[in-house]
Amino acid sequence: MQERLDWIDAVKGTCLLLVMIAHLWQPCPTWVAVLTAGYMQVFFVMAGITAVAKSCSFREQIGQKAKRLLVPYFFYGIVFLLLGVILPTQADLGKGALGLLYGRYSLYPPYVEANIPLLQACGYLSPLWFLPCIFISYVLLAWYDRSRFPYLIVLLAIAAGIVTPLLPILLPWSIEMSFVGFLLMLFGRLLRSQLLVPPFKLGKTFVFRGLIWLGCAAVYMTVWKLDAPVNMSLSQMGNIAMYFPLRFVFFCLLGISETLFLALFFRALYSSFLTKTIAYVGRQALRLMCIHLFIGQGVFYLLANRGVPLAVTFACALAVIFIANYILDSLFSRKQSASDIPTEQH
DSSP states (O other): OOOOOHHHHHHHHHHHHHHHHHHHSSSOOHHHHHHTTSHHHHHHHHHHHHOOOOSSOHHHHHHHHIIIIIHHHHHHHHHHHHHHHHTTSOOOHHHHHHHHHHTSSBSSOTTOSSOOBSGGGGGGGGGGGHHHHHHHHHHHHHHHHHOSOHHHHHHHHHHHHHHGGGSSSOOGGGHHHHHHHHHHHHHHHHHHHHHTSSSOOSOSSHHHHHHHHHHHHHHHHHHHHHHOOOBGGGTBOSOTTSOHHHHHHHHHHHHHHHHHHHHHHHHHTTTSHHHHHHHHHHHTHHHHHHHHHHHHHHHHHHHGGGTOOHHHHHHHHHHHHHHHHHHHHHHHHHHHHHHTOOOOOO
């Protein structure tokens, strides 16, 4: 079991906070729209930084990831689906259940008029798309680690990552995005030797690291200006008028530059209160990803039409989400401690 590093959790925590702001603060502020062009890609790059090739069998490794990712996916999905039917929402049980099995917001991209809603039928389930998507990316990574011809897998992923998002439908479990996620994980592997393994190698001096940091910001903003909007859950890699291979490259650049920007920032503030505080959010990212929209929408439903300012409503929603997460964490930690099951760490 490896020690958790606060700067890694702080990067994840920052992106998770952006997820919650983007989902709950509507209309979305411009600065959020800017920062969320690469935030989902960051999770895949960070997964590559922390993932190491394991000595266990392929089946055992995939089983561990299924337990880590798919069990929460179906558990929270089924619970919230049933609650959505019981509570006064407009949830569609049949389409929501089909969406949970298919793992997508809808069958077609959102610009298709005659669309078939899936998770969209129970919109508060929509963030769950991420779990099966990153699970398949982990499967590809495990296959890569054990393959006699790993570079063929990379070429396959590049081809699939470029071609499959052009399909007229959204594939189950975000398979088309999983290939891109796998490539981002591989880039995270490259960053691991620069950021994670001591001594810190990325930039020999503080000034040089600062220049890299500013360069990442410049690359990110330039690409965002050229290729926004981006929505990984909908296979939307950017401006549809742009030549597609460029969109694929720009999509990856957004995630890589935002990862480096955040990583260098929190490494520079490694022992700060800010890093340690946001790191707590990062350590709870998986559960918060699952629960935030259902709970947050409930708070907005109760407060938004009562004249409460949007900022206050959002703050209350965050408070209730974190309280619910704390209660769930206490319950599951107690059960886990009783069964003596180790917690997966970095």
